[in-house]
Amino acid sequence: MTTMNLSPGQLDLLFQALGDPTRRAILERLARGPASVSELAAPFDMALPSLMGHVRRLEESGLVTSTKDGRIRTVQLVTGAFTPVRSWLDEQRAIWEGRLDRLDDYVTRLMKDREDGS
Amino acid sequence: MTTMNLSPGQLDLLFQALGDPTRRAILERLARGPASVSELAAPFDMALPSLMGHVRRLEESGLVTSTKDGRIRTVQLVTGAFTPVRSWLDEQRAIWEGRLDRLDDYVTRLMKDREDGS
């Protein structure tokens, strides 16, 4: 009930896509609005095919979509694509905090025992 | 101004560390408490040196620390290690939601939040 589990490889794709500075920069740009491939390429000192590769990888991970109109390919952020990442992080925190809570209980109980015992 | 920027490669290391299912599984285990290398290895059908490599990578990314006591190396989650990841995601969302004007306040609030282990 706590989580909806998605395909295991999806998180891999997402995290791996985010693990590259160029791709994160592309996403940061796209957070401000859609852009053509050339617009995306402009800030980088990188050959077009290399940048295209990044865009393809972002698309394969589901973070981005693109449509071609005439000779221009427009790339767009996918709404909610980060959700699985956020969910995983939240889950980890929940587990961690659950552990802390249990530890807290333990310490509380321990201190109560001491009061009783002394 | 708006953000406290951490070393550029740090996010790379973090996201890349998270981009592997074995490493995420290790983290999930560690969220429940520290464990020895062998304990970590137990659930996996993987040679020890391979698993050790994952632990090393987690340690290099700052997600985990380990100490050796006798012949046992105990691995532990690093508190707050996920924070840069969360911050990046939150920033993206803030930009995407067109809240650039309030980003400063947002980050201030975020840093004031309790540091937890998520």
Place this chain on the structure above:
DNA sequence: CAGATAGTTAGGAGATGACCTAACTAATAT
């Protein structure tokens, strides 16, 4: 139509990643 523009395909170099086995050191148990 000619030329410029936007993107794509093909192929390859070089680095890194994820795994393995074999052989080793160091600590502990018998």
Place this chain on the structure above:
DNA sequence: ATATTAGTTAGGTCATCTCCTAACTATCTG
């Protein structure tokens, strides 16, 4: 003291990642 346990080091294989150049297609513009 010897055997067992826990981890480490060394080295090798195979796949993937990131980047490049060269050459190509398709779409506008003049």
